[in-house]
Amino acid sequence: xxxxxxxxxxxxxxxxxxxxxxxxxxxxxxxxxxxxxxxxxxxxxxxxxxxxxxxxxxxxxxxxxxxxxxxxxxxxxxxxxxxxxxxxxxxxxxxxxxxxxxxxxxxxxxxxxxxxxxxxxxxxxxxxxxxxxxxxxxxxxxxxxxxxxxxxxxxxxxxxxxxxxxxxxxxxxxxxxxxxxxxxxxxxxxxxxxxxxxxxxxxxxxxxxxxxxxxxxxxxxxxxxxxxxxxxxxxxxxxxxxxxxxxxxxxxxxxxxxxxxxxxxxxxxxxxxxxxxxxxxxxxxxxxxxxxxxxxxxxxxxxxxxxxxxxxxxxxxxxxxxxxxxxxxxxxxxxxxx
Numbered sequence: 001x002x003x004x005x006x007x008x009x010x011x012x013x014x015x016x017x018x019x020x021x022x023x024x025x026x027x028x029x030x031x032x033x034x035x036x037x038x039x040x041x042x043x044x045x046x047x048x049x050x051x052x053x054x055x056x057x058x059x060x061x062x063x064x065x066x067x068x069x070x071x072x073x074x075x076x077x078x079x080x081x082x083x084x085x086x087x088x089x090x091x092x093x094x095x096x097x098x099x100x101x102x103x104x105x106x107x108x109x110x111x112x113x114x115x116x117x118x119x120x121x122x123x124x125x126x127x128x129x130x131x132x133x134x135x136x137x138x139x140x141x142x143x144x145x146x147x148x149x150x151x152x153x154x155x156x157x158x159x160x161x162x163x164x165x166x167x168x169x170x171x172x173x174x175x176x177x178x179x180x181x182x183x184x185x186x187x188x189x190x191x192x193x194x195x196x197x198x199x200x201x202x203x204x205x206x207x208x209x210x211x212x213x214x215x216x217x218x219x220x221x222x223x224x225x226x227x228x229x230x231x232x233x234x235x236x237x238x239x240x241x242x243x244x245x246x247x248x249x250x251x252x253x254x255x256x257x258x259x260x261x262x263x264x265x266x267x268x269x270x271x272x273x274x275x276x277x278x279x280x281x282x283x284x285x286x287x288x289x290x291x292x293x294x295x296x297x298x299x300x301x302x303x304x305x306x307x308x309x310x311x312x313x314x315x316x317x318x319x320x321x322x323x324x325x326x327x328x329x330x331x332x333x334x335x336x337x338x
Contacts, residue, residue: 007188010035010127013146015134015204016197017042018110019335021117023195025064028124035127035189037148042118042130044110047227047310048075048267050240050260051106069116075263076107081240086247095246104242107262132187134172137194137204137331144194144330150185172203195332200317202337208327209319217276217317224287224313225269227262230306233299237261246297253281255289257297264309268298276317283313 010033014020017038024034036042056074059065065073080099087095122128132148139145196204209215241259248254258269270290274280281289295302316336323338 006186007190008035008127009190011191012193012195013037013144013189013191014195014197014334015146016199016202016335016337017128017130018044018114018197020195020197021114021121022059022064023197023334024126025117025121025124026062028121028126029063033125033127034121035129035191036121037129037132037134037146037189039133039151040131042114042128044112044114046109046111047312048107048260048262049110049113050104051108052103053106054102056106056108065113065116065120069112069120073108073112073116074106075109076261077105078238078240078261079105081105081242082244083242084244086245100242104260105240107260109263129187129189134198134203135186136172139194139328139330141329142192144191146189146191146194148187148189150187193330193332195334196337197334199336202333204331205324205333205337208324208333209321218320219273219318220276220280221271221273221316221318222281222283222286223269223271223315224283224290224311225258225267226290226306226311227264227267227309228306229265229309231300232266236266236298244297246293251281255293259298265307266298267312268294269312283315287311287313 012024012027012032013035014024015037017024017036020036021042024036028034056070059070060067079101081101081103083098083100084095118128129148131151133151135147135149137144137146194204196202198204206215236259238261240261241257244257244259245254246257253272253274255270255272258271260267268290270286270293272286291303294300300306324333326333
């Protein structure tokens, strides 16, 4: 168990493990000592990610995963993928359709992919700090000191290091971070580089953007969907939709669809890009639109004929000033945090 303020020293500390574990493995393979910090347990979802095989080959080329591990994570494969656009409202023609091969045509289980990367990282001597919440980071001329709050006791190995001249400070919560150095459950990680992989709501990224209203996104991608079993047409079992519109823009937004064969049925998404105005539709309103249009889109009698396995929804903020440039040296934004 970790008690008192404990310090460890590494070359790189990666805050945010879901994506960060892959970067950590790559850095580890070139000889860097790496620690990965994750607020909860480092686990992947059971809902497939859709990727292309060429993207997965990067994991092989960097020696992050083996071919056997990749094969284990792939649960579906299909071709072709359709792109279709509804005709303009004044036209009577059918939708224009295009088909492509080998684009997002694999369904990969994140749970297996991340589990394999985690195992490889630990087997090669990496340090994984699960159940540790980011409190603050003090960045100096020669290092970054990251303060973490232990949410669940666990064992680990630690080293030590020193600090140079004062630089910048990033914090998750002022009240928490002010007492972090005196907390009985605080871990300090000293590193040459801090990688911020804490996603769209990273406190470091938010502070770098200026905080408050300055950190508001310029645009948002809204996404809703589901995975369901049901009487889908037989030809859909081996075909996906990459980008499909079934009606024209309405109320200032254009809705698009995606659909993929899945291990548990068929996954369909409805998404749109909007600005960040409060007048834009809520996820609940978009879900109503999704359920209303789903039968016509997938050529099924009604949603009553489906056995829903899970519902999916989320949003992805976007910024004109992207990728985000770090405010100080020794900090790198990665993934959605950039």
